[in-house]
Amino acid sequence: MKITTLDTGFGGERTTAAYLVESADGLVLCDTGAGPKAPDRILVGLDARDIVGIVLTHIHLDHAGCAGELMRRCPNATLYVHPRGARHMVDPSKLIAGAREVWGALRFDALYGEILPVEASRVREVAFGAGAGAFGLDFYDAPGHAKHHLVAHDSESRSVIAGDAFGLAYSEFEFSFPTTSPVQFDPAAMTSTYEMIASLKPSQVFVGHFGAVLDVAERSESLIDLVLRIVAMAVNHHADADCEQAIAESLKDLVRELNSAAVERYKVDCEINAQGIVHWLNSQAG
Numbered sequence: 246m247k248i249t250t251l252d253t254g255f256g257g258e259r260t261t262a263a264y265l266v267e268s269a270d271g272l273v274l275c276d277t278g279a280g281p282k283a284p285d286r287i288l289v290g291l292d293a294r295d296i297v298g299i300v301l302t303h304i305h306l307d308h309a310g311c312a313g314e315l316m317r318r319c320p321n322a323t324l325y326v327h328p329r330g331a332r333h334m335v336d337p338s339k340l341i342a343g344a345r346e347v348w349g350a351l352r353f354d355a356l357y358g359e360i361l362p363v364e365a366s367r368v369r370e371v372a373f374g375a376g377a378g379a380f381g382l383d384f385y386d387a388p389g390h391a392k393h394h395l396v397a398h399d400s401e402s403r404s405v406i407a408g409d410a411f412g413l414a415y416s417e418f419e420f421s422f423p424t425t426s427p428v429q430f431d432p433a434a435m436t437s438t439y440e441m442i443a444s445l446k447p448s449q450v451f452v453g454h455f456g457a458v459l460d461v462a463e464r465s466e467s468l469i470d471l472v473l474r475i476v477a478m479a480v481n482h483h484a485d486a487d488c489e490q491a492i493a494e495s496l497k498d499l500v501r502e503l504n505s506a507a508v509e510r511y512k513v514d515c516e517i518n519a520q521g522i523v524h525w526l527n528s529q530a531g
């Protein structure tokens with residue numbers, strides 16, 4: 246299948262992707278971006294009636310924020326979501342409350358705009374495993390970044406659409422970095438998911454932020470190494486007076502080590518990732 250990277254514009258240019266999959270059953274969108282401008286950017290040059298499916302890698306709003314609006318504009322589409330995420334697309338109030346906590350209410354409204362619900366009759370919970378999916382795509386459970394995360398595999402083109410389950414990889418740099426944003430970061434599940442994706446032996450992994458990663462085996466190994474280093478670093482900082490700030494700075498140091506020119510690009514991610522790591526540390530401490 247042909248898979249095309251679409252720039253939703255969310256968070257800046259070439260920052261948050263959606264993907265257009267040309268399946269034998271019709272056009273399928275994978276992820277939606279967020280914010281008032283994303284739907285127009287995604288649908289430019291397309292007839293919305295040709296979209297038969299919208300698949301969400303996970304329901305964090307930078308990936309799923311425009312699902313309601315796009316489902317409204319695409320009358321023939323069915324929404325495919327992880328079983329743990331489906332009910333939150335029908336009633337997004339919890340998602341909105343969670344994202345407001347991460348971003349702050351004012352910043353949230355400016356960034357995300359209005360989040361519309363999706364009619365329950367148009368939402369399908371995906372089935373996992375080879376041959377069980379939809380539109381020729383196989384879906385696999387992919388926890389670690391979020392418990393409601395899936396990846397989509399096209400065995401024909403040997404492609405995986407991975408959302409945030411295969412790290413951040415802004416395309417102007419040649420490295421990947423784990424994304425540990427709140428509130429379900431699970432290091433062990435995250436490394437297992439990296440291994441699972443690599444075991445599919447894809448020739449390309451399309452990540453949400455941003456574009457295609459081609460050296461999949463090497464990236465998987467470096468991502469696993471980075472998760473182990475991040476966990477060790479975080480545990481060392483847990484007793485610090487401002488542990489979130491200290492972890493954010495250490496994450497920036499890690500990015501600097503990978504490419505000193507990338508720190509500014511990953512700055513916001515490091516800060517959000519630090520929040521998720523502190524949440525995880527606190528949950529471990531019970």
Ligand SMILES: [Zn+2]
Pocket residue numbers: 305307308408409453454
């Ligand atoms: Zn994301």
